[in-house]
Amino acid sequence: MTLQPRAIDTEQQWVERARDGDRAAFEQIYRAYSGKVYGLCLRLTREVSVAEDCTQETFISAWRNLNRFEGRSALGTWLHRIAVNAALARGRKGHLEVVPPPQDDAGEEREPAMQMDATPPLDVEAAIESLPEGARHVLVLYGIYGYTHEEAAGMLGIAVGTCKAQLHRARRLLRERLSA
Amino acid sequence: MHMKDELHNGGEHDEVMTMVGKLPRSIEPQRDLWPDIASRLDAPQIARRRAGLQIGWTFALAAGLGCMALGALLTVGLMKRVGTSTAPGTLTAQTTTPAAVPVVGAPQVRQASLGGYAMLGPEYEQARATLMIGLAERLDRLPPLERQKVERNLNEVRRALGEINAALQLAPNDTLLRELLLNTYHSELTLLANVSQIADSIPSRTQS
DSSP: OOHHHHHHHHHHHHHHHHTTTTTTHHHHHHHHHHHHHHHHHHHHHOOHHHHHHHHHHHHHHHEEEEEGOOOOOOHHHHHHHHHHHHHTTTTTOOOOOOOOOOSSSSOOOOOOOOOSSSSOOHHHHHHHHOOOOHHHHIIIIIIOOOOHHHHHHHHOOHHHHHHHHHHHHHHHHHOOOOOH | HHHHHHHHOOGGHHHHHHHHSOOOOOOOOSSHHHHHHHHTSOOOHHHHHHHHHHHHHHHHHHHHHHHTOOOOHHHHHHHHHHHHHSSTTTTOOOOSSTSSEEEEEEEOOOOOOSSSSSOHHHHHHHHHHHHHHTTHHHHHOHHHHHHHHHHHHHHHHHHHHHHHHHHHHHHHTHHHHHHHHHHHHHHHHHHHHHHHHHHSOOOTTTOO
């Protein structure tokens, strides 16, 4: 999704003010992105409480590392990468607090579309939730959030070929389960 | 963009992917998480370093067990690589540049690592690439319980790799962490090799 120039300006202002310690500005960032971050965390972890924890960790990590965000990727993409790290780090006791990934070199600005769908097909959500973890993670990032295989593989720490194989598997299983 | 690729690669699945693509990308939390976040924004960051080192020690045990099971050939190859390229106990091409973040449209110089801190050389990459070929199919051939166990273990190893890499961002010169990273890659290879071995021992459905 391409943000309107006015929105980008506002977002950049939020980031700059938050870097200076302005919590109100950072809260604006949270309000703007909490749904997108939580949605991703919930689909990756499948548990509300874990997704809430991941969302909190994502924004806390973002706050502490805002000086590393150079604006070469969209803020939403940066937050999503932190969120994926947080989700993957969960499940282990005494996990590390998440450190945001470095910015990419390509300067890509692609932001996943953020449109809302008022009529979510719940059976599809349930079928996705039933998928094996690896396949589900790839399907969520690729199929729902629109990341490329390269981006999804980078976020998940897997090879691009593995990402493609997992997507193939996810689609096959999903098709079977939706047609059952 | 990637949807075009799917059209070429598997048109029969388009309906499924279309349904998936229509799901809402934003889901609001059931409660306002901001108060908790705000209360934690200024927590001392020293805790992060401590947590990282705890994970390192914890994972040392698991990584050590994984190393013991690794084949001799891979071990020799990897250690030779490390020994000839860097000082003892360090990995090659240590860098904090975002090499692990894929660049769309750029040539794929894929690291064997799952993070940004290690490039373990061609021996590792070749071994891993070989084992990754058909991994999903091999996993599908395993009995459900075994498959879940393997997937859980692989995810565990990969989570650990992510955490060690994160810890290395805080302490990039920590020799222990670097060794743990190497050991963890060993563990991943071991798991992948085990999957191959187990799956190959199971007759495929097409075999009588």
